[in-house]
Amino acid sequence: MTANPEQRRKERLDRGIKVRSDGIYALMSWRELCYLVLPRLVLIVGMLILPLVVPIYWQKVVSYVCIYALLTLSFDFLAHFVGLVSLGGAFFIGIGSYLAAILNTSFGLPPLLTIPAATILGAFICTLLLIPCLPLRGVYFAIVTLMYPLLLIRVIEALDIFGGTDGIVGVTSFTNHYFIIIMVLLFLFGLRRLVNQDLGLVLRAVKDNDQAVRASGMSITYYKTIAVFIGSAMGCLGGAYLAHIYMWAGLSSFALDFSILPIAATVIGGAGTLVGPVLGAFILVPLSEWLRDFGTLRIVIYAVILLLFIVIRSEGLMVYSQRKYHQFEKWIKV
Amino acid sequence: MSATPILQVNQVTKSFGGIFALNEVSFDLHEGEILGIIGPNGSGKTTLVNCITGFIELTSGEVLFRGKVISGKPAHKIADMGITRTFQIMRPYYSLPAYKNLVIPLFAPRAKRTGGWRGGGKLGDRNTVSIDILEEMGFERESFVPYKMASNLPTGYLKRLELARCLALSPEIIICDEVFSGLSMSEIASMVPLMERLQMEGITLIMIEHRLRELFRVANRIMVLNFGEKLMEGTAEEVMADEKVKEAYFGSEEVEEVMEHA
Numbered sequence: 001m002t003a004n005p006e007q008r009r010k011e012r013l014d015r016g017i018k019v020r021s022d023g024i025y026a027l028m029s030w031r032e033l034c035y036l037v038l039p040r041l042v043l044i045v046g047m048l049i050l051p052l053v054v055p056i057y058w059q060k061v062v063s064y065v066c067i068y069a070l071l072t073l074s075f076d077f078l079a080h081f082v083g084l085v086s087l088g089g090a091f092f093i094g095i096g097s098y099l100a101a102i103l104n105t106s107f108g109l110p111p112l113l114t115i116p117a118a119t120i121l122g123a124f125i126c127t128l129l130l131i132p133c134l135p136l137r138g139v140y141f142a143i144v145t146l147m148y149p150l151l152l153i154r155v156i157e158a159l160d161i162f163g164g165t166d167g168i169v170g171v172t173s174f175t176n177h178y179f180i181i182i183m184v185l186l187f188l189f190g191l192r193r194l195v196n197q198d199l200g201l202v203l204r205a206v207k208d209n210d211q212a213v214r215a216s217g218m219s220i221t222y223y224k225t226i227a228v229f230i231g232s233a234m235g236c237l238g239g240a241y242l243a244h245i246y247m248w249a250g251l252s253s254f255a256l257d258f259s260i261l262p263i264a265a266t267v268i269g270g271a272g273t274l275v276g277p278v279l280g281a282f283i284l285v286p287l288s289e290w291l292r293d294f295g296t297l298r299i300v301i302y303a304v305i306l307l308l309f310i311v312i313r314s315e316g317l318m319v320y321s322q323r324k325y326h327q328f329e330k331w332i333k334v
Numbered sequence: 335m336s337a338t339p340i341l342q343v344n345q346v347t348k349s350f351g352g353i354f355a356l357n358e359v360s361f362d363l364h365e366g367e368i369l370g371i372i373g374p375n376g377s378g379k380t381t382l383v384n385c386i387t388g389f390i391e392l393t394s395g396e397v398l399f400r401g402k403v404i405s406g407k408p409a410h411k412i413a414d415m416g417i418t419r420t421f422q423i424m425r426p427y428y429s430l431p432a433y434k435n436l437v438i439p440l441f442a443p444r445a446k447r448t449g450g451w452r453g454g455g456k457l458g459d460r461n462t463v464s465i466d467i468l469e470e471m472g473f474e475r476e477s478f479v480p481y482k483m484a485s486n487l488p489t490g491y492l493k494r495l496e497l498a499r500c501l502a503l504s505p506e507i508i509i510c511d512e513v514f515s516g517l518s519m520s521e522i523a524s525m526v527p528l529m530e531r532l533q534m535e536g537i538t539l540i541m542i543e544h545r546l547r548e549l550f551r552v553a554n555r556i557m558v559l560n561f562g563e564k565l566m567e568g569t570a571e572e573v574m575a576d577e578k579v580k581e582a583y584f585g586s587e588e589v590e591e592v593m594e595h596a
Contacts, residue, residue: 198441198460205427205438212425215387216439217413217503 007334018326039325043275044185051177058286059177063245065285066180067093067238068261072269072277073187074234075262080272081195082227083207085138087259088126088145092235093242094152094254095122100240101168101249111174115240122236127229134224149254156251167250174244184278187234192274194230203227261285268309270316279318338401340365340538341417341507346385346395346405348378348562355381357562358395363507368529368539370553372546372573374582378562379542380422383509387419388412399507414444416506420496420513422542426484432473433480435495436464439502448504464502471498472524490521497528507538514545522548550574558582 021032099118269280291298339362348356388409397405543549550570558565560582
C-alpha cells in the first residue's frame with residue numbers, strides 16, 4: 001500500500017569481521033581471533049568461576065542448574081538436530097538416579113564409579129525402552145517419552161521394589177560443582193562439534209527429511225538410536241549426580257519438572273543453538289529458586305516472565321544476541 | 335543386452351483399501367538400458383517406483399534384483415543394494431548447503447563400501463568428493479552455487495541435486511521420477527546429455543516422464559501405464575502408433591468433444 005510512504009524495514013548485513021573470521025584467516029590477526037574466542041571464553045570462564053563467587057546458599061543451586069543445563073542440552077539436541085521432541089527429561093533423570101543409588105547401596109561402588117556406570121547403563125536402558133517408539137515423530141514421540149516416567153512410578157509403587165514409596169536412602173554424598181560444570185561444558189562443546197561433523201549432518205538430515213535419508217541407503221532408526229543414546233546419557237548423568245547430592249533416589253526423581261523446564265529454557269535461550277538452552281537453564285532455575293520468597297505467587301511471576309519472553313523475544317536470547325554480535329542493523333525506507 | 339534382466343517386476347499389485355493403484359504389473363529391466371514409463375496422471379507410475387524401492391509394501395507380486403527377491407525389504411536395504419531413486423517432489427535437506435547435502439549419502443554404508451572417486455574416503459574427504467559429483471552434475475565448481483543453501487537453489491539445480499544424491503551411492507539402477515518436470519526448455523536440453531552420459535557409464539535407468547519428446551529421445555524402451563495396468567511396452571514408434579495409448583492419453587478429451595457436439 002502506498003498510503004504510508006514512511007514505511008521502513010530493518011536491513012541486516014554481516015559484519016566484515018564475521019565474514020573474515022569464518023575462514024582460517026582468523027588466525028592472522030589478534031582482533032579477529034578475539035572476535036572468535038571471546039564469546040566462548042566468557043562462557044567457559046564464567047561457568048568455572050561461578051562456584052567461587054556465589055554465596056553459600058546458592059552453591060547447591062549451581063549443581064541443580066548444571067543438571068538442568070544437561071537436560072536442556074539433551075532436549076535441544078534431540079528436538080532441533082534429530083527431530084525427536086523428547087519430554088523424557090524425567091525418564092532419564094529417574095533411571096540415572098535409581099541406577100546410581102542401586103549401584104551405590106547394593107554393590108557398594110564409590111560415587112566416582114557409580115556416576116559413569118549409571119550414565120552408560122542408564123543410556124542403554126533408556127534407549128532400549130525407546131527403540132520401539134522411534135518410528136514415531138513429533139508430538140507422538142513426546143507423549144510416549146512423557147508416559148514412561150509415569151508408568152515407572154506406578155510400577156515401583158505397586159510392586160514395592162527399589163524401596164517403594166520411600167525410595168532408596170543412604171546413598172553416599174558427593175557434591176563437586178566443578179565435576180558437573182566441566183561435564184556441561186564437555187557435552188556442550190562436544191555436541192556443537194558433533195552436529196557439524198558428517199555424523200551430525202546425517203542426524204540433521206534425519207530431522208530435515210527422513211525419506212531422503214532412507215533413499216540414501218541409511219536406516220533412520222539406527223541414527224535415531226545413536227542420537228537417543230547420546231541424549232539419554234546426558235540425562236542419566238544428571239540423574240546419577242542428583243542421587244548423590246540428595247543422598248537419596250525416589251519417586252520424585254521422576255518429577256515432571258525435569259521434562260517441562262528444558263522446554264521453557266530452550267524457548268528463552270533460543271532453540272537450535274545448544275548454547276542458548278544452557279543459558280536458559282542458568283536463568284530459569286535460579287529464578288525459580290529466588291521466587292521461593294514469594295510463596296504461592298511464585299508460579300504466577302514465573303509464568304508472567306515466561307509469557308513476556310515468548311511474546312517479546314520468541315526467537316530466544318541466544319539467537320538475538322548472536323544476530324547483534326554478527327550483523328549490522330539499520331533502518332531503511334522501503 | 336545380458337541374458338538375465340537386472341530387475342524383474344512380477345505381477346506387482348498394490349491396493350489402497352480396495353482401490354488398485356497397481357494391478358499385476360510386470361516388466362523386465364535389462365542392464366544398461368533406459369526404460370521410460372509414461373502414463374496419464376494417477377496411472378500408478380510413482381506407486382510403482384515406491385513399490386520397487388520399498389517405500390511402500392506390495393499387496394502381492396514380487397520384485398527381483400539380479401535374481402534375488404527384494405520386495406518386502408526395507409527401503410534403506412534396497413538403496414544399499416544399488417537401486418536408488420529421485421523424488422518427484424524434490425527432497426533436499428533445505429537447511430544445508432548444496433555440497434553438504436551430498437555428504438549424507440556419502441556417509442552411507444554403500445558409499446563407504448564402493449569407495450573410488452565417488453565413494454568418499456579414498457580421494458579426500460566427503461566435502462571434496464561431493465563437490466566433484468556436483469560438478470559432474472552441472473554445478474559450476476568455481477561459482478558459489480555448490481555452497482548455496484539448498485533452500486535458495488532453483489528447481490533445475492534441485493533436480494540435479496536429487497540425481498547427484500543417487501550418484502553418490504554409485505548405484506546400479508537409478509529410478510528418475512519426473513526429473514524433467516518443472517524445468518524450462520533450456521534446462522531440459524542440458525539435462526538430456528546428462529542422462530545419456532549416465533547410461534554410457536553403465537548405469538541402468540528407469541525414467542518416469544510427462545515430457546514425451548525428450549523421453550523418446552533418450553529411452554530405449556517405453557512402458558505405458560493406465561489406471562494401474564500395463565497397457566503396452568515397446569519402442570517409441572510402436573507406442574506412438576498404438577491405439578490404446580492414444581485412447582488413454584486423449585480419450586477423455588475426445589469423449590468430451592463428442593459430448594459437446596451431441
